Structure formats: C-alpha cells, structure tokens
Amino acid sequence: MLTGGSLISAFCFMVALALEVLGQPATQGDVLDVAAVIRSLTVPEPWGWATLGVVIVIVTPAVGLFATLLEYRGRREAWLALGVLGILAASLGVALLR
Amino acid sequence: MSLVLIAFLVSIAAGGFGALVGIGGGLIIVPVLTVLLDVPIKTAIAASLIGVIATSMSASAHYLDSGIADRRLGLLLLLATAAGGISGGLLGSLIDGRVLALLFGSLLVFVAVQMIRQRAAAPAPVPHDDPEGGGFVSSYIEPSDGSEVRYRARRMEAGAVASFAAGNVSGLLGVGGGVINVPTMNLAMGVPIRVATTTSTFMLGPTAAASALLYFAAGVLDPVLAGPVALGVFIGARIGARMSSRVSEGALRIAFIGVALVFAAQMFYRAATG
Numbered sequence: 001m002l003t004g005g006s007l008i009s010a011f012c013f014m015v016a017l018a019l020e021v022l023g024q025p026a027t028q029g030d031v032l033d034v035a036a037v038i039r040s041l042t043v044p045e046p047w048g049w050a051t052l053g054v055v056i057v058i059v060t061p062a063v064g065l066f067a068t069l070l071e072y073r074g075r076r077e078a079w080l081a082l083g084v085l086g087i088l089a090a091s092l093g094v095a096l097l098r
Numbered sequence: 099m100s101l102v103l104i105a106f107l108v109s110i111a112a113g114g115f116g117a118l119v120g121i122g123g124g125l126i127i128v129p130v131l132t133v134l135l136d137v138p139i140k141t142a143i144a145a146s147l148i149g150v151i152a153t154s155m156s157a158s159a160h161y162l163d164s165g166i167a168d169r170r171l172g173l174l175l176l177l178a179t180a181a182g183g184i185s186g187g188l189l190g191s192l193i194d195g196r197v198l199a200l201l202f203g204s205l206l207v208f209v210a211v212q213m214i215r216q217r218a219a220a221p222a223p224v225p226h227d228d229p230e231g232g233g234f235v236s237s238y239i240e241p242s243d244g245s246e247v248r249y250r251a252r253r254m255e256a257g258a259v260a261s262f263a264a265g266n267v268s269g270l271l272g273v274g275g276g277v278i279n280v281p282t283m284n285l286a287m288g289v290p291i292r293v294a295t296t297t298s299t300f301m302l303g304p305t306a307a308a309s310a311l312l313y314f315a316a317g318v319l320d321p322v323l324a325g326p327v328a329l330g331v332f333i334g335a336r337i338g339a340r341m342s343s344r345v346s347e348g349a350l351r352i353a354f355i356g357v358a359l360v361f362a363a364q365m366f367y368r369a370a371t372g
Contacts, residue, residue: 006156010332013325020102020322031314031321046102050325057151057328058310061303064155068169080173084304087180091308094184095315 005060012053019046062088105135106326109149113334118345119354122302123331124150124273125209128202129361132368137323139195139202139368143272144319147310149331150274154303156332161296166238171251171289172297178258179275179305182265187309190270191316196369202271203365209277210358213351238293249290257287261301269309274302 020026028047029036031054040048065088068081112126124146131142161167190198233252240247251257260282264275276298283294313319 003156003159006152006159006332009152010329013329016322016325017102017106017329020100020326026322028320028322031317031319046322050321053325053328054148054314054319054321057148057155058307058314060155061151061307065304068173077170077173080170080177084173084176084180087177087184088304088308088311091180091184091187091311094188095311 005056005063009053009056009060012049012056015044016046016050016053019044019049101135101137102322102326105131105137105145105323106330108134109327109330110334110337113149113153113331114338114341115334115354115357116331117335117338118341119350122150122274122276123153123335124271125206125277125358126361127327127331128272129206129365131323131327132199133361133364139198140190140313140318141320141323143190143198143270144310144313145324145327146272147268147306147313148319148324149328150268150272150306151303151310152328152332153335154274154299154301154306158296158300158303161299164239164241166241166292167296167300168236168238168251168289168293169300170234171236171283171293172300174254175257175261175279175283175297176301176304178261179265179268179279179301180308182262182267182275183269183305183308184265184312186266186269186271187312188269189266190272190309191312191318196372198271199365200369203362203369205267205271205273205277206358206362206365210355210362212277212281213355213358233287236293238290240292247290249288249293251283251287251289253287257282260286265305265308268302268305269312274298275305276302 025045027045031051037048037051041052062085065081065085069078072078108130109127112130113123116123116126127146127149128142131137132139162169233250233254235248235250237246237248260278264278267278268275279298279301280294283289284291
C-alpha cells in the first residue's frame with residue numbers, strides 16, 4: 001500500500017515536472033476545487049498533476065493505517081490505528097473549517 | 099532554467115546529503131529553498147513536509163515488512179506525534195515567517211551541537227526481563243546474524259510527551275521529527291537504535307500528513323514546487339543510501355555541521371532583517 005502510493009505519486013510528479021520543462025501553461029488554482037484539478041489534469045498542466053501527486057502522498061499514510069486496522073482486526077494494533085486515523089480525520093476537519 | 103527545475107535538482111542533492119549524514123531531508127531542504135532560491139519559508143516548509151511523507155512511505159514499507167520497525171510502539175507514539183503535527187501545523191500557518199526562520203536556525207544549531215557531541219556507541223537496550231518492568235516486551239530479528247533481539251520499551255509517558263514535541267517541530271518547521279523521536283526511543287525508552295530509527299521513519303509519514311493537510315487547505319502548499327521537491331528528495335535519498343558505505347562518516351558529519359551552521363546563520367539573518 002505504502003509502496004504503491006509512493007510509486008503513483010512519483011509518477012504524477014514526474015509528469016508534472018516533464019510538463020513544466022515542456023513549457024505547458026503554469027496556471028494555478030484552488031487545490032480544493034476538484035473540477036479545476038480535473039480540468040488541469042486533462043489539458044494537461046503541471047499544476048493538476050502535481051496536485052494529484054500531493055493528494056496521493058497525503059492520503060497514502062491514512063490508507064496504510066486503514067489497512068493495518070483491517071489486518072489487525074480485534075487486536076490492540078487495530079485500535080491504535082483507529083486512534084491515529086481519528087487524529088488525521090480531526091486534522092482534515094480543522095483544515096476544511098479554517 | 100525554471101525555479102521548479104532548479105528546486106528539483108537541489109532537492110536531489112539535499113536528499114542525498116541528508117541520507118548520507120543520516121538526517122531527514124527537511125533539515126536541508128527548507129534552508130536551501132529559503133536561502134538559495136528565495137522561496138517563502140512557509141511554502142518551503144509545506145513542500146518539505148510532502149518530501150518527508152514521500153520518503154517515509156517508501157522506507158517504512160520495507161521496515162514494517164522486515165519486522166524491524168515496531169508497529170505497536172510506533173502506533174502508540176503516533177497518537178501523540180500526529181496530534182503534535184496538527185498543533186505544529188496550525189502554529190506554523192499562523193505565526194510570522196521571521197519567527198519560523200529564527201526557530202529553524204535554532205533547530206539547525208541544536209542538531210549541529212548534537213552531532214558534535216554524538217556518542218561513539220549507542221547505549222544498550224533495556225533487557226526484556228528487566229525487573230524494573232513497565233512498558234511492553236517486543237523483539238526483532240537482527241539482519242546481520244538472524245538472531246532474535248528482545249527488548250523492553252518503557253517510559254511511555256516520557257515517550258508520549260517527547261513525541262508530541264516532535265510532532266510540533268515537524269508541523270512547525272517541515273522536518274521529520276526524527277531528531278527528537280530517535281533519541282527519545284533509544285535513550286529514554288530503552289529501544290535498540292535500529293528499531294528506534296526504523297520506527298521513527300514509520301511515524302514520520304502520518305505525522306507530516308497531519309500538518310501537510312493544514313498547509314494544503316490553507317493554500318500555503320504549492321503543489322508545483324512540492325511535487326518536484328518530494329521527487330528530488332526521494333531520488334536523492336536513494337542515491338545517498340547506496341553511497342553511504344563509500345563515504346567517511348566523520349567527514350560527512352563535519353560537512354553537515356559546517357553546512358548546518360552556515361544555514362543557521364542565514365536563517366538568523368533572515369529573521370533579523372525580514
């Protein structure tokens with residue numbers, strides 16, 4: 001799970017860098033505007049691909065913790081993973097509310 | 099050459115140097131972006147956090163699979179570190195960049211001093227049958243000889259407090275927090291150094307993710323810069339890890355101390371002049 005997230009995000013970053021070098025439009029947008037990100041991905045523009053890569057990087061640790069929760073069901077590690085996921089969810093809540 | 103491409107190339111160098119010296123890329127990346135490329139310090143910190151997560155993700159997969167990283171200990175301390183990451187990230191997005199530059203310069207001095215004072219040998223881990231008890235017993239397979247090493251991780255309260263501090267440092271300054279986590283686990287909690295470093299690497303990802311979310315939503319994190327920086331640090335760390343056996347540890351330590359003190363001076367200058 002963690003390795004997969006690394007590879008996928010690295011691919012997105014390489015695409016973004018290549019688009020930057022090729023001189024694609026250096027537009028920016030609101031990272032929380034999903035439609036804008038998708039539009040930027042399809043143009044394609046560096047910003048969209050870099051944003052996708054960043055989202056994958058940020059989300060992957062949470063996905064890894066969720067996998068731990070499932071793998072260690074009923075054991076102490078699962079409860080600990082759930083606790084950390086709760087903290088990450090709190091971070092997301094704070095981020096969206098600000 | 100565009101700023102992004104330059105940032106990518108210097109990130110490879112920073113990641114490689116960080117891996118050679120045995121410290122996280124963030125300690126090098128933030129001052130490089132700020133001092134050499136004139137990137138606003140909060141943007142540099144946010145970009146560095148993405149690099150920390152990316153590096154942690156790739157390394158911890160291996161450490162967890164090999165059983166060297168202590169998942170249970172890491173998850174326990176993550177409760178404190180991740181919470182610290184949130185408060186550090188909140189603080190970092192609120193306080194003035196000059197204060198951050200001052201804090202970062204101070205951190206560089208602290209790490210340089212620790213390197214100067216570094217002991218030749220790490221203390222022995224607390225035996226698993228230590229009559230003082232407390233904590234919990236765990237074990238790992240020593241890769242060099244295949245033997246099982248049992249140890250007792252104790253003083254959880256001290257570990258939790260230090261982990262919360264490490265999370266704050268990570269979120270505030272864009273570094274991994276390992277500079278606090280590793281000595282805490284090894285020296286205060288009695289965990290073998292190999293387990294301490296690998297478990298700390300496992301903890302870095304979720305910790306940095308907790309604060310990166312805040313910078314991301316606040317619009318401080320520039321994905322176009324953060325992506326190549328993360329990619330560069332990741333590539334550089336891989337190269338550095340492969341080269342580590344060919345380079346003198348003493349020379350690297352001296353080089354890092356010099357670089358850290360120069361960057362610290364630059365950060366103090368920025369804090370003073372704005």
